[in-house]
Each structure stands twice: as C-alpha cells, then as structure tokens.
Amino acid sequence: MAIYAIGDLHLSKVVDKPMDIFGENWIGHKEKIIADWKEKVGSEDTVLIVGDTSWGMNLNQAIPDLDDINELEGRKILIKGNHDYWWTSISKLNNLYDNMKFIQNNFYEYEDYAICGTRGWLCPNEVKFDEDDEKVYKRETKRLKLSLDSAKKAGFNKFIVITHYPPTNDKLEESEFTKIYEEYNVxxxxxxxxxGKEWFKVGLQGTRNNVEYYLTSCDYTDFKLVKIMD
Structure with a gap:
C-alpha cells in the first residue's frame, strides 16, 4: 500500500477547454497522467487529488471526467479546487462511487493516519487581499479545523492534510493555515x-516546523504522480 498525490488535472471531456494554451508541456497532459498512473498505482494504493479536477461547470459535465478517474486503479480522495464549480453537496458526491471519496469537513482513514483537508484560500499578502478574501480565508481555516477535529474525535493523532491553495503567501510567511498544521502536529x-516556473518558486516545500509540504500541481510534477508514503 502507498499514497500518491497529484493536483490540477483540469480534465475537460465535455467542456472545450484545451490546456495547451498554457504551454506546449500541456499537450496530451491527460494521457501523460493516465500512463504514469497505470504504471505506478495498484488496487491497494491511495491517490490524493488536490483540486481543480474538472472544467465541468456542473456535476453532469464533470461526471465523464470523474468516471475516467474512477476507472483507474486505487482509492481516490479528492478536495475541492477554485475551478471545481461542479462540486455539489458532499453527501451527493460521496454516493457517486464506491472507491472515490470527497473531503469537506470530514476525513478518511489510511492505516493509522487520518487524511483531512479543505480547499484553502489566498493568504494575507501585499498584492491582493480584501475584505471578501478575509471572509473566505477565515471560513476555510474553520473548515480545516472541523476536518481535523472530526478525526481527533474518532481517535486519530496522526494527520495528512490535502488542500488546493498553497499554505502561505508568496513570501512564505506564517499563516493561519500553517499555525493550525503545527498546532495539530500535521x-x-x-x-x-x-x-508556471515563476509561481513554483513561491510554493512552500520541504519541512518547516516539523510539517512536510508538497507542491503537486501536475505541470510542476511533469504530469506524474508523487509518492507521499509507502
């Protein structure tokens, strides 16, 4: 059993949204991801998908993309991204598939770990952070705590968190998210x-204050899944 992760699949089986407008490396990106997935992932493995999964504007448009993921090996656990407009009630999503689950205020078990998470949001910064951002930021920190607290109440004390947005601003400064990760010993x-290369530079990676951070946008990983844990 192993855990893999990847994000920002931006699948578009129904919606016409070619990703190669963002660079030649996106040409055939879905096929690259699927080929790597089939090479690495077995039926007992778990794949964490950290948002922006489908360009579908509603669930009906997203279902063909979700079906394609469901057909691949492994258990899949998904979090919402900022472009996942199709994301509907969590109970409805979690009734769609037997082996593909969605996180929103809840958690899922992996051996003695709880996999928790929330979408996240922009962290306070000097470029763009207004009152509306502040409201969403606070809401997302509450949702993160709800997910972690639900796992704690179930007896877990080892945590892995998946989130869509980076945990800090572009200066890698402490945020309410990083404080929570450290408080809960994530x-x-x-x-x-x-x-893009310039944005990759402002993603917190490696270990800080005993928390290990992974950036897994699929164009950063060259459209390959990243092994998180054996």
Whole structure:
C-alpha cells in the first residue's frame, strides 16, 4: 500500500477547454497522467487529488471526467479546487462511487493516519487581499479545523492534510493555515494551484516546523504522480 498525490488535472471531456494554451508541456497532459498512473498505482494504493479536477461547470459535465478517474486503479480522495464549480453537496458526491471519496469537513482513514483537508484560500499578502478574501480565508481555516477535529474525535493523532491553495503567501510567511498544521502536529500537507516556473518558486516545500509540504500541481510534477508514503 502507498499514497500518491497529484493536483490540477483540469480534465475537460465535455467542456472545450484545451490546456495547451498554457504551454506546449500541456499537450496530451491527460494521457501523460493516465500512463504514469497505470504504471505506478495498484488496487491497494491511495491517490490524493488536490483540486481543480474538472472544467465541468456542473456535476453532469464533470461526471465523464470523474468516471475516467474512477476507472483507474486505487482509492481516490479528492478536495475541492477554485475551478471545481461542479462540486455539489458532499453527501451527493460521496454516493457517486464506491472507491472515490470527497473531503469537506470530514476525513478518511489510511492505516493509522487520518487524511483531512479543505480547499484553502489566498493568504494575507501585499498584492491582493480584501475584505471578501478575509471572509473566505477565515471560513476555510474553520473548515480545516472541523476536518481535523472530526478525526481527533474518532481517535486519530496522526494527520495528512490535502488542500488546493498553497499554505502561505508568496513570501512564505506564517499563516493561519500553517499555525493550525503545527498546532495539530500535521505530518504532511499536499497542495496544488500554482502553475508556471515563476509561481513554483513561491510554493512552500520541504519541512518547516516539523510539517512536510508538497507542491503537486501536475505541470510542476511533469504530469506524474508523487509518492507521499509507502
């Protein structure tokens, strides 16, 4: 059994949204991801998908993309991204598939770990952070705590968090998210959202204050899944 992660699949089986407008490396990106997935992932493995999964504007448009993911090996655990407009009630999503689950205020078990998470949001910064951002930021920190607290109440004390947005601003400064990770002794945080070489530079990676951070936007990983844990 192993845990893999990848983010920002931006699948578009129904919606016409070619990703190669963002660079030649995106040409055939879905096929690259699927080929790597089939090479690495077995039926007993778990894949964490950290948001921006489908360009579908509603669930009906997203279902063909979700079906394609469901057909791949492994258990899949998904978090919402900023472009996942199709994301509907969590109970409805979690009734869609037997082996594909969605996180919103809840958690899922992996051996003696709880996999928790929330979408996240922009962290306070000097470029763009207004009152509306502040409201969403506070809401997302509450949702993160709800997810972690639900796992704690179930008896877990080892945590992996998946989130879509990076945990800090572009200066890698402390945020309410990083404070929560440290407060709850979260071991690993996996996120995406960042695209392009300049933005990759402002993604917190490696270990800080005993928390290990992973950037897994698929163009950062060369459209390959990242092994998080054996």
């Amino acid at each position: 071991e690993k945080v996996i996120y995406g959202h960042l695209h």
